[in-house]
Amino acid sequence: MNGQDYYIPAVAMSIALAVKLPALRHNWRDPLLRSVVALLTLAAAVFTFAAPPTIGAVNRWTGVPNISAPLVYCLITAFSASCLVLVVNWRGGPPEQTRRVSQRWILGYGLVIVALVVLFALGDAPVERLRDLDTHYANTPFIREMIALYLAAHNVAALVMVAMCWRWSLQVRGWLRAGLMIIVAGYLFNLSYDATKMTAVVARWAGHDLDFLSTYVAPPLASLGALVSAIGFVLPLVCQRLSDNWEIWTTYRRLGWLWQEVRIAAPAGTPSVQMAWWSAAELRVIQRESDIHDGFLHLGPYFDRHLREDAYELALAEGAGEETARAVADAAMVAAAVQARTADPEGRVIHAGEENTGDAVEGPRDLLRISHALRHSPVVQAVRQRAALSGSGLS
Template sequence: MTSDKYYIPYLIPAAILTLAFAIRLPVMMRFWRIDPNVRSVGGLLLLASAVFYFGRPKTLALLNSSTGISNFAAPLVYTLLTMFCASCLIMIIHWRGGDPRRVRRTNWTIGIAYAAVVAGLWTTFAFADVPVERLRDLDTYYANTPWMREHIMLYLGAHTIACAITAAVTWAWLREVTGWLRSGLVLLVIGFVLNLCYDSVKLTAVFARWGGHDLDWLSTYVAPPIASVCALFIAVGFILPHAGQALQGLCTDYYHYRCLGPFVRELAGLDTGSVRLPRRSPISRRLVQRRTQISDGLLRLQPYTDPGVRERALAEALARGEAPERAAATAEAVAVVAAVAALRDGVEAGAGDGPVAGAAAAPDLVAVAKALRRSPAVLSLRARSGPSDHPESVTS
């Protein structure tokens, strides 16, 4: 058997494609019956990984030897590749959407056309005379052989058409999306364009054989690495929107959880009835618990809030040139600190009847937490004896 030393390992792209399939598996299991997009993407990833698992020269040799038919693995792998092409087109049709009846008709047309290609692959292979096992250069070795010539052109033509349409439609869709989805689509476009490069290299080598020239090295040594790189781009293109959004959400939740720490410490000692969660709890759950704890504390403080303190703090923050959103957060932070001081100093409940942060105004709790830690108005108020004096200026 021919050595694989010139090949980029097939298992690397196969493993990455399988990983992409595994990452999307929970979504596929949840929406398999109701979302055709989920089914098309899942089938595409599964077929793409199967092409690389079965396309390894060692696997090809094993398939040939187990069936006793030389080069039997060729139509099998090309069938998987053709089904991958059909999955690409079906995925694009579902992405574009439109009239459900038109989508179904188009999908049936694609299915019938590529089923005919698969039937043609097995028919041409059955009539072809391929006695010599070729694990790495079958396309060029048999390029001038009757029926095998048609066999090769069938799979390359189907693959070229599918990749060209997929790349064009995906490129057009780039203008309509943003964020992680756009980044994933860019990688998909690159992957399918590289697939067209793969087809071009293969076809160049085959056409050279037809013209009596020898460019077999293009098909043998250049095309397989291109195919492996294609798989990497396609796999990451499907992984990135889902994984990127999940990672961004995780980082945002952690950032907000950390930012709300000063708010929780400010309200420490208030009876909010919150339950302490285990440290291993998901950060999203801990963030919800921290926000709930703060909201309960603010409700506890509401009877001790003096609206005049907040109004003066807002006016002074605006006078200092703070943006309206930041000034509102500063005023809420001052109101919270003053209300906490009033509660701890034993001021009679109900002396303040204005809302605090978390009431109808619903300010950004993270912004208020930052103001509690950094605002000069809050720092000045902490240095005072307490809010009970009701000064003309909360920062003077």
């Protein structure tokens, strides 16, 4: 693999990190968000510093041959720990238990990182090796132990990740399960990376030469495993966000029928709230619900509870369920009130102080059902037609 094969994944991870950083700035106490940012940061660092051109540059800048080796091994070890911590926080549970387990993984892999640095300092690796240090120094005291330690730590993390994600995937559904299965697939590539690396190193211990496994086969497996795993981590978060946004925009659109119906109730001269096109969907829904409730307040003097009760009984008689019948009754009352308000342009009823809002329409729990009934219920259509012709509803 050349430098480009490392730098492209590093850039991809950096872009994902840049997208996440603003959220961390506003919610830095969120352990899951911190775990995601740590993972993306370490993944980008691993790919950047493991690239042969970067390895050579770091060695030259420091003046220490092969100093990049413990640096890359420490980054890989820290990345392994970040994956474990992310899954622990992602899976959730009692906060104290989650924090305790995360701290154990961080402490354990922190000790491994310290040991890697100490072993490199005790060893002797004077000849720079950009691609095959693992096998070239496989029999060198202390360097040998450093190589074996980082491979063992990486292998333990991969095995634990596969086990945790597989067990968790059996308990969940949807995008989360798909993401966990993708993570498992990615870590199977990581296990293959460990197997090929260790095979080449053990072959050196036994006096054989299988260096090509470490030099040419293992790196592509590591890159592929990291990219696949990253997709598994990101997919549920992105898809859940898209799904949530779709539901919010659907709610906004479905509320439109009721919103359009009650707009007539606004007093003359009332300014219309105009939201910027970039306003969040959540804010738009809140504003639309607020407008609807304001409309209910202005329509209150025109609400006819007897009409509502008649519409409710008729909806039940036609086979509607309890919740649907209540929504149809509320919608019929709103439709009749709108017709009555239209027939009273000077607002004589309002000016007479005949306020009768009460709890006629029972809050946001029914807004979507009421909106749907306004558009689709035959009972509501009949009430609207009768109110338009005679100024009254069901009789």
